[in-house]
Amino acid sequence: MYLVTSAKESLNESFKKKFKDVTSLIDTKTEYQLSSRKFKKRKTQIFLNKEIVFGKNKTVMMAGPCAIESESQVMKTASFLSERMGVKVFRAGAFKPRTSFYTFQGLGVKGLKLLEKVRNEFGMKIITEVKDTTHLDVVAEVADIVQIGTKSMYNFSLLERCGKINKPVLLKRGFMATVKEFLQAADFIIANGNPQVILCERGIRSFEPSTRFTLDLGCAALIQGISHLPVVIDPSHAVGVASLVGKAAQASAGLGVDGLLVEVHPNPVNSKSDKDQALTFQQFEQLYSSVKRISKAVDRVLI
Ligand code: PEP
Numbered sequence: 286m287y288l289v290t291s292a293k294e295s296l297n298e299s300f301k302k303k304f305k306d307v308t309s310l311i312d313t314k315t316e317y318q319l320s321s322r323k324f325k326k327r328k329t330q331i332f333l334n335k336e337i338v339f340g341k342n343k344t345v346m347m348a349g350p351c352a353i354e355s356e357s358q359v360m361k362t363a364s365f366l367s368e369r370m371g372v373k374v375f376r377a378g379a380f381k382p383r384t385s386f387y388t389f390q391g392l393g394v395k396g397l398k399l400l401e402k403v404r405n406e407f408g409m410k411i412i413t414e415v416k417d418t419t420h421l422d423v424v425a426e427v428a429d430i431v432q433i434g435t436k437s438m439y440n441f442s443l444l445e446r447c448g449k450i451n452k453p454v455l456l457k458r459g460f461m462a463t464v465k466e467f468l469q470a471a472d473f474i475i476a477n478g479n480p481q482v483i484l485c486e487r488g489i490r491s492f493e494p495s496t497r498f499t500l501d502l503g504c505a506a507l508i509q510g511i512s513h514l515p516v517v518i519d520p521s522h523a524v525g526v527a528s529l530v531g532k533a534a535q536a537s538a539g540l541g542v543d544g545l546l547v548e549v550h551p552n553p554v555n556s557k558s559d560k561d562q563a564l565t566f567q568q569f570e571q572l573y574s575s576v577k578r579i580s581k582a583v584d585r586v587l588i
């Protein structure tokens with residue numbers, strides 16, 4: 286457990302007695318500390334297994350549909366990604382934080398069961414979103430990486446609870462959040478005991494409505510330098526248009542990011558959420574081969 290204090294206070298005997306279970310004291314010198322390179326110089330590496338590692342010259346491809354819709358949709362996508370493309374991490378949401386009440390909200394626990402099926406049948410690792418603290422335990426049981434969505438970056442109870450699980454957490458940058466606020470959110474997870482945090486840039490809201498959000502590549506590059514945490518990019522939500530996702534993914538890979546999160550659907554026009562940005566299998570194949578070449582050019586291996 287970490288406790289934030291000043292060095293002076295921690296020398297006090299009554300303080301030491303009161304907090305005998307505290308193993309680390311942090312003398313806060315910066316506004317975000319635990320996620321900062323000033324606090325930890327060496328890049329954090331997060332292992333899903335020996336091969337799938339974030340923070341170690343690899344571009345980890347995480348792909349799949351926005352939402353789990355049905356068994357056939359999930360299995361078709363997983364079979365294509367795993368058997369044809371060799372993708373090792375499957376993404377899909379069971380608990381969807383939709384802006385409109387009138388749209389598909391996800392299959393919930395039924396959807397998690399289908400993710401288990403993907404793991405058992407294809408041996409893929411699973412990343413899926415947790416919407417609030419009420420279902421964190423069931424999500425964490427199935428997920429190899431727990432995803433915190435852009436709208437939840439300021440859900441402090443959720444950040445704290447995710448600090449108490451023993452699973453990597455992919456934290457998306459709030460679409461209205463500054464870099465400082467993003468890293469401060471990461472600190473809530475780390476301070477509560479979980480150092481396995483992956484930062485994800487997924488676009489911010491700007492004055493420009495032509496793309497869904499504005500992919501902030503400059504700040505993604507900045508974060509790679511000022512934080513020791515692995516940095517990944519989600520080009521799908523950033524641009525929101527399938528025809529631009531490949532280009533955004535290429536640019537992201539060119540930064541030498543630790544991974545990409547990409548939405549793919551067997552039949553995008555029938556997708557129950559985020560259909561405009563969902564790639565067809567063919568579009569995904571094109572993205573994959575170009576990203577592979579770019580990753581190599583920046584001394585990374587696409588896995
Ligand atoms: C998602 O990954 O499907 C998602 C909801 O992403 P975001 O939180 O970035 O909108």
Ligand code: MN
Pocket residue numbers: 351352522548558559
């Ligand atoms: Mn989505």
